[in-house]
Amino acid sequence: METLLPQTCAPCSGDSPPITKAEIAELKPQIPDWKIIDENGEARLQHVYKFPDFQKALAFTQQVGEEAEKQGHHPALLTEWGKVTVTWWTHAIEGLHRNDFIMAAKTDAIAAEFAE
Numbered sequence: 001m002e003t004l005l006p007q008t009c010a011p012c013s014g015d016s017p018p019i020t021k022a023e024i025a026e027l028k029p030q031i032p033d034w035k036i037i038d039e040n041g042e043a044r045l046q047h048v049y050k051f052p053d054f055q056k057a058l059a060f061t062q063q064v065g066e067e068a069e070k071q072g073h074h075p076a077l078l079t080e081w082g083k084v085t086v087t088w089w090t091h092a093i094e095g096l097h098r099n100d101f102i103m104a105a106k107t108d109a110i111a112a113e114f115a116e
């Protein structure tokens with residue numbers, strides 16, 4: 001099994017292959033808290049992180065945004081008092097790519113720093 005966290009995102013285009021059901025079965029256990037949701041017929045990965053206040057939620061949002069810029073792969077981020085909803089999908093293919101699973105693992109690692 002390949003560990004998601006140290007991997008980097010591959011450049012993505014409309015020709016990039018969506019993640020397969022077999023890959024999802026293999027990789028999903030590494031990001032157990034994430035849900036695969038359907039948004040207008042497109043699959044997306046989503047997780048809501050809880051924080052004790054708005055300031056921490058905002059700082060987490062900023063760090064996730066910085067990692068997204070490094071990797072060239074960008075989430076939807078909804079920052080509210082005490083929580084941040086993070087949604088990953090690949091716009092270019094209107095669905096899920098391996099990159100989204102890599103970024104979900106990186107997002108969990110950032111959140112783990114805040115829990116300390």
Ligand SMILES: C[C@H](O)[C@H](O)[C@H]1CNC2=NC(N)=NC(=O)C2=N1
Pocket residue numbers: 012072073074075088089090091092093
């Ligand atoms: C050119 C650039 O790499 C692309 O537009 C990237 C930017 N960030 C992206 N982020 C996400 N989530 N999906 C994409 O398809 C995507 N495309």
